[in-house]
Structure formats: C-alpha cells, structure tokens
Amino acid sequence: MVMAQSLCITLKRRFPDCEIDVLAPAWSKPLLARMPEVRSAVTLPLGHGEFGLGARRRLGRLLRGRHDWAIVMPRSWKSALVPFFAGIPKRTGYRGEWRYGLINDIRALDKTKLARTVQRFVALGLARDAPLPPANIPQPQLRVDTQNQNALLDKLALNRDSPIVAMMPGAEYGPSKRWPVERYGELAKQLLASGKQVWVFGSVREQSLGEEITRIAGERVVNLCGSTRLEDVVDLLALAETAVTNDSGLMHIATAVGVKVVAIYGSSSPDYTPPLTDRAEIVYLRLDCSPCFQRECPLGHMNCLNHISVDEVLRRSL
DSSP states (O other): OTTHHHHHHHHHHHOTTOOEEEEEOGGGHHHHTTOTTEEEEEEOOSOTTOOOHHHHHHHHHHTTTSOSEEEEOSOSSGGGHHHHHTTOSEEEEEOOSSOBTTBSEEEOOOTTTOOSHHHHHHHTTSOTTOOSSOSSOOOOOOOOOHHHHHHHHHHTTOOOSSOEEEEEOOOTTOGGGOOOHHHHHHHHHHHHHTTOEEEEOOOGGGHHHHHHHHHHHOTTSEEOTTSSOHHHHHHHHTTOSEEEEESSHHHHHHHHTTOEEEEEOSSSOTTTSOOSSSSEEEEOOOOTTOOOOOSSOTTSOOHHHHTSOHHHHHHHHO
C-alpha cells in the first residue's frame, strides 16, 4: 500500500485536478488517510483470498457513475470485478487470469523492463506508449500527525532525550524474511550501550519477539508490539533516527516518514521491493540460493539471514 502512493503521486502530477479514491481492505485506511493525494478510501468488505462475488457486485453498483478510470493493480480475475460492475469506462490492468472484458485497457507486463513492484504500479498510471521503465519514480511520503505524536509520547511514557533506533523484527510473510530475533536482541544491547534508545514495533502477533529482545538486551528496551494502531506507528517511527528492519510493510512505512533505514533481506530481494528512499542501507548477502521467495527456507539452513552478523548491522546503524 505504501508503494502504491508512488502511483497516486504520479497521477496527481499528470492530472493535477484528478480526484483519487482507493478501493482497499479496511486495515489500510489509516495509511491512505496519510496520503495527501488520496481523496477517500473505499473499503472492500472481504477477507484476504475471499472471492465474494455478491459483495463485489453490490459494491460495484454502489460506485456506478462516480469514476472515469479504474487502475487495477493486482493481476487476479476477482480484483477486476468491482470496476466492471461499477461500469467505469476505462479499466486499466496487466494481462492475467483471462480478464478480457473485465479489463478494457490491457497492458503487457514485461518483467525485464519492470523488475520492481513500484515500477509496475507507476507504469499503469502512464500512457500506453510511455517509455519503460518509468523515470523519476516519486518516493512515498506519508503525512505525520504531530498532535497524535505528542499524545502518544505522553500516553506511552516515551521521551526523546536520546536518539531513537526503531526495530521491526517481524515479517508477516514468514520466517525466511526474519533475521534471528537473538541477533536483534544483541544489536539492541550494543545500541543501548552506545547511548541510543531502542523501540520495537510490530503487531500483537509479534509481541513475543519484542519480549525476547527485551530479555536479551534489558528492560530499557521499549516493546511497542501490539500496543499501537497503524497510524500510531507512522507517527512514532517519524521520531526515530534509524530503523533496523526486515523486508516488511513497516520497512516501507519507515522510508515514507523519512527515517534512515537499515533493511535486512533474506529470501526476498532489494532488486524487487527496495526501500523507496535515498536514506537506505541494504544488508543482503546475494547467496546462490537467494532470493528464493519462499516463506520457509527450502534448504533448512537459512544462511541468507544466519550469516548476517550483528557487527555488520551495527556498523550500518550508527
């Protein structure tokens, strides 16, 4: 969703008076509210992977007459149904899953020219004959709510007395994208010794990761996993000096609020989903077996992450 902001910025540059609504899951509404280019978020009332033909038809009919152009970013058949039912005149998307008719402005996806996800998003907002890959892709920039930020500092008893290093040890995709939590703990211990603060971010499912980092590094670690809403994470991350993170959604949020990012890659690749910022340090070993894009290591050794040392990440974090 953060990478999609690059498309929204591109559209606003091409058509300054356009109004952009985004059809997306309910969880993403707080992020969309922080994008100045987006007029409103339209909630898709379905869970991940749920087909829901009737719900898509009803939503499409509610949207009839409201839009001139739909850009369908996923390549699935079902993702093209709401714009079709809404009768939107121009429906742009990549060829995939026999969407002829549902998509009437079909684009071919040349992965050799559009290697990065963000390039694929932005290209859909350009003219059909525009040169590829797109040049000068805009970097996402989420709005920070300073009033909420200050309220959170009070509520959570946080301070800015010393530089803050944010840690994001989770990754929803799976273990093969997670640098070992023990390494995060050792890194936190050394950062605290150097005079930094360490704040750990993540969902309630990642609370145990924050607890393990605290166990290793000591009680001065601030474990915020499960204690914040998504919009709160945006505002608190903006206070950090540096973010140390796996390749995850929170990595992209950190880049979009201007934080220096130390991004650790294992089974995925910075060639495909890099941090969209000039302030990034990439830690990636480029082993022969990576990227495999698997949720768990198919070889059972996780060398792509296990061979990344604490000293290497610490050097890039200071």
